[in-house]
Amino acid sequence: MPKPTPSLTLALLQARESAMAFFRPLLNEHGLTEQQWRVIRTLKQSPEATLESYELAELACILRPSLTGVLVRLERDGYVQRWKPECDQRRLCVTLTEQGHSLFEAMSIGMMRQYQKIQYQLGADNFKELMALLRRLQQLEP
Template structure:
């Protein structure tokens, strides 16, 4: 089977190459997504063995770090959209991995915490999770991993206010 050339018949460069932007594969968002995917590929089999999705695990991890949290704050902490979080919370609640109750101060707000069963599940996942972290650290290096986490934190901080004024205007 003959491959067709991506070059136009007139010999000019394809339209995509005329866009004055860095190469797609070298864009920061794509680099971060590729790195995230490489990391998550290591964790997914273990999560699947325990009947968890990445998002469910992210919520349990966030809840394990705090006593109780309001649902909208949990959405921000776990980087999930409200509708997705609602569905995931329903699933986790049905499995009795979380507990949800109405806030005493505002009946419209829902508070969430990890249940004892959720803590036990996390304890069963923890050894394989830590083994995966150990292997990532062994392959990438303790120093480089610490530097990467520090640099990512610095990147996040340096961009924290960027675009905030446009978002505030759009919300008004």
Template sequence: MRAFRRSLPMALLKAREAVMARFRPLLHEHDLTEQQWRVLRALTTADEFRAGELARVSSISMPSLSRILRTLEKRGLIQRGIEDKDLRAAQISITPSGRDMIALIAPHSERRYAEITAAFGADRLATLYGLLDELADCLGGSDGGDEEE
């Protein structure tokens, strides 16, 4: 068995935790979890999403997404509508209040990205993004998105 420090899942988790340590305090200041933020961010990329698609692009399980959507809806940050073609399917979109929340947090988030870029290097970060996308693609885990975060 390979050395624990060379376990790919652990290396990815360690890097994720190092990155998220920069963002968590900002999200907590606005009473948001990481998953809630991912949902809000995903909702800024399209006019609306069906729940299954939103779960896929935000990498959140459907049961967790259901709880997150209830919370965000109660806070007035998202809204659910009925799809014309399938009355059972809800269409989820971000509200003006949700967009205001994004606008409030975005400059602070961008400062964190700038700090990470300065520490790691812009070229190395671009290479890392590319390698992570390639890894996800070759293992069948790509969401198909190429939007810059």
């Protein structure tokens, strides 16, 4: 019987869990879920100050139906603002509020500290190579 090959998808999930262990305490400290943080970070790092909901879902790797609930909670907590442009009521635009920008800034130092811990434990060259390999994997055609 042939030996099973290692599972790439399982290894990626396990690696994600290992990486998230560095960040979850900070997210919990600020009362955020991983998805909420991805939305805040994506909006903050977007060249445009505003994203349409479908763009945000794609960039933050959140399914569109799930994004609706995430945005409702973030808006309730004052971190994002959602609106429909008058010229096209089918579109839904999202932007960070001042409170959302402040939260990002407040969390940035702690998040950067955690990235530095990962980089230190993995080694700077290995970290750089890992990120390059992950970018190449993202670009593969199925």
